[in-house]
Amino acid sequence: MEHGQSIAITYTSVCPAKCVKMADMQRGYSGVIECTEWRGFFNCHKMDELSDYLRSRHVPEEDIQRMEQEKMDSSVITLMTDDQLREYLPSYGDRLAVFGYCRRKEKEPTSRKSKLFDRLRGKLLKEFWNDFYEQCTMGNGFKVPYLRHDFGKQEWESVGRIITFGWQKEKYLPVKLSPVILEQALLGFVESDLVDSFLKYVSESERVIFESCRSDFEGVDQEELLEIMDIHNCRRLPTADNFEPILKEIAHQKLIQEPAFVIEQWNNTLAPLRSELKGIAAVYEELQPTSRKIMRSMTYPSTQNAQEKQMVKYVSAYLRESDTQHLSLFLRFCTGSDLFTGKSITVSFTQLQGFQRRPVAHTCGCYLELPVSYDHYPDFRHEMNKVLDSNVWVMDIV
Template identity: 75%
Template sequence: MLFIRYCNCHRMDEIYDFLRSRDVSEEVIQQLEKDKIDSSVIPLMTDEQLKVYLPSYGDRLALLGYCRRRENDPAGRKSKLLDRLRAKISRNKSKDHREVSENETVKNAQKNVRKVELGWLNFRDGKYSQVRTKKGGGTRKVAVSKDCRKNELVEKAVGLFFPAQRNTQGRITDFEVDITDFQEHSLDEHITVGELYEQTKLPLLRFYLTTKRKDSASDSETESASANAQQDVIYVGNSSVLTNSSSDDIHLVYSTVDMGDLSSVHEIDAAMNVDILEDSGTVTFFTGLISNTESASLDDTLLLSPQSSSPVVSSSHLDSFQEPIVQREKVKKILVLHRCQILKELISHFCDVSVTQEDISIQVVLPDGKQEKAIDDGGVLRDVLSEFWQDFYEQCTLGNNFKVPFLRHDFGQQQWESIGRIIAFGWQKQKYLPIKLAPVILEQAALGCIKSPLVDSFLRYVTESDRIVFESCRSDFESVDSEELLEIMDLHNCRRVPTADNFELLLEELAHQKLIQEPAFVIEQWSTVLSPLRSELECITAAYENLQPTFRKVMRSLVYPTIMTEQQKNITKYLSSYLRESDKQHLSLFLRFCTGSDLFLGRNISISFTQLQGVQRRPVAHTCGCYLELPVNYENYPDFRHEINKVLESSVWVMDIV
């Protein structure tokens, strides 16, 4: 939800003048006055509510930018201070300053309504954390009676943060609710707001609505909530041991599985918190409904290991869980992957034929064992696909600009079919294709025939020096050094002497050998997966062209605020200059930083500006929403270019914003 912040700092006539400057009709302004919308109401309105008055999304964003600028405008703050000084001077002329202060104190004491701030703390990861505005939280100012007590504050907070008793975090009935004071101490039920103001002498009191999911309160409540779950969730990872520091928790020990044996791991019920995945590897949790028969056999399923005295899952009992799970409706599956192990682990997951039929999302674990603080709303999946194919190009292919898979002794039919499923999955979910693979390979696998020029793909497969020699032979065979040509042809296992008459034929034969014959086994495995997508992949060459990052494509995808200051306009010029002089590699890095994908997927990138300075100054990207924040405190373009290059070339991007 989008909240218009800072509006309560300005009078409504200023806001009306601004709306008129944007040619907003007088009917809208009259409707605002008719509905008695003032500067204290606007901050509490959602984007949908504000849309009733301002249908244009640009007008709503412009209003947000206007309020932010006015709040940060030193001239505006000075004018407010001058107004206050003038008011004090006028009061001092009429009566003594001490008498005025006493009268003001009496006047404030006679007020029956006081303003308070309300925030929201949600219990997560073993502690209470404040919920951000974009997640439905933030800080709200409301007017309450001085006689207001705890129950009334709870009602007001729930109404603000859980409109219609529900928000993005869930229903209010799913939580244990309390209200705390500014020190996060539970509020006394009998004390009033007026009494708290008298005790604390604070100019503005702040209270926090605290929420804690009922299913995390205790183990027994966890089991009860699991039995009533509406959706099945499966967590799948890749190591053999699940560790937990608590002695009271159940330890599940699996036998080590290789890349091809993931399908042998079945789902079991475990009353555990998801956060234990931070220190774990291969783990599969089944949190769906378990029948009475299955629950009765759970004690028999957990056997003690003689080495560790930890419960070990018996394979015979795992088989008994398989049938009810297969019969279930579609489940939510979360694939747990580790940084630097994406290639191996993703292939392991996709060895399961049914994986593409599941509702899949990704959870990434950092090398230190902690989870990345990111929710997979598309950005995590795009980032994982980008890392997977970068590792695949380096470890499983040969070639220069175009890559060709080579046969590995540790990759069999199951692994190559798994990679084919990843190609299909990336295309269906995000329209992502591995465009560094020679297009003739995907055409042969998906369409059963070659449509792209074979020799052109081969010339992009060979090294740059070999390509120059081959092209010279095609244009003027006699001008090429014969010894160098023979050496190159020998490296490509050519068994005939090249001449001006047979060179084109030899080139076609070498291209067919390298791009079609040698990876024939891989193409055969991929065809079983990609052939059903024949109609979607009919024009692979056009798809390659659309996915290739270019300066014009990236520039067209940038969305700037409607109204910008001169300083912000300078930063947009810096960004444009940077993208114009960037090569394909840096354009891909920029796209991956902003969108999670190193390819151009047609997503718009929204640009906003921050005031970060000093060591904190840096670009910040949100890949799920394709959102880029740029600091405005750059003195010149070289500083901007140097800093953004450092960020893009560091290759240490951690998703730490939820």
């Protein structure tokens, strides 16, 4: 892959063979790019790593942007003289450090495939699990694995290895899976409230009926209740006295008994996580994005002019009014993961205007570049939503 080359990567839907390939992610990206149904173009160049290094030395952002615009990567800088580089980096210490950094980078025997895969790993996990939820699970808020005739022992073990790999490499868990599934597989027993998880598994209309039965059984439409109980294969007539035990039995059947084969296959593959994931429900809660968590993870320049201070207020207002879906999309845009994994987001400001004005994110280093040319908050909110809702992610891969 040469500098500036565009690579088209095509993803196909989840199938048993591709689940097995996905489980071998650490071997490289060649077996992974087929795992989810998503298309993207990746511009591969070396500039991102150099820019990250310059930012770590607190080089002014305008100098970094100028070098990016002129496509000065490590291979170019090794051909320059000190006088030539002085036009971009006035500090002698920065020039010496950059020359040394670029010479080291040019000598490193790195694998481009491996580096590409490392950058895409979080995105691929997100896309894989989105397709997995659609094609291999049942449920509303919480999902439960669905037994398929084309998914046997090997395929479900591979999915278990993907869970292990995602946590070990990215601190990523498929949080839409009911936590009782992972608890049973990891611990051999359930810590979470089984009925509460079941109520998040059923449809919204069924949840309303079940909760009404728990508080006022006589006030519920009995005909509708019986229809719902029949859907869940209930063989007893519910009454005010026996409804709670029946509900617990149905919850156990749906969440533990029916996916028992899957849980059995995951029991061994998730074994490396037992010491780390003793409180699944707490881990789920920590991974859920909130506006407060994201705002605390963002770092802004220490000195700001009036326009930049206004942009900080716009970002805070945007995060506070965003729903969970848009908070996840914002995290995915900035970090590559739709879950809150504790990564710090470094914000800088640009002078982009007109058709070039747009928020720009570098997921490799979790950098967010924001133009300061928005006249009003609604303009910023509209443009940010357009970027996040487009589901088109332009990623610069080193």
